[in-house]
Amino acid sequence: MALIEAVLAAIESLEPGEKFTYQQIAAAHGVNQSTLSRRHKQSHVLHEAKSINQQKLNPQQELELVEYIKMLTKRGLPPTREMVQNFASCVAKEPVGEGWVTRFINRMKDYLTSQ
Template structure:
């Protein structure tokens, strides 16, 4: 777990009658009081969560897409970059750039 998760776990483990301050807890864990309170109130998510939300395909869609590519490759029809781009365009119903294809291939090297 990271520092933020440790601090949040410490807050959650307190009895509801126990008093705490975000500043004191943030000082203990060496982090920003603002970040801690925003994460505790779920106003601000993690960077990893934000990155997932910004992806063109959801993690499930991407997983299914990879399975489809593996299936094509096993049949002897490995898709080209253009084919990957066209498949993704059909799924999301909007234009998919070359940069997305590059990032997709990098994320799914295996």
């Protein structure tokens, strides 16, 4: 079990985009290929689910906030960063920081571009 964990850590340490096959890595470390593949894929799913659960707003709430911002902008009242922060805090039912606003704007830049 610890060997599989070590091999998974080795896979995670590869450079992004670096090619590998489970068959090669399994053979090099003497582990079962199907076990390695299944565990690695499962760890990715769990990591993605964890990051979604840690977000202040879920993806649907973020899209609704984008639509609200667009509506205000269309009416000639584009919200300030502080207003976006207040809107998000109300939806999240907990305070969001200035950093959250920056990351939100970066995540949604394709939806929030000025025309």
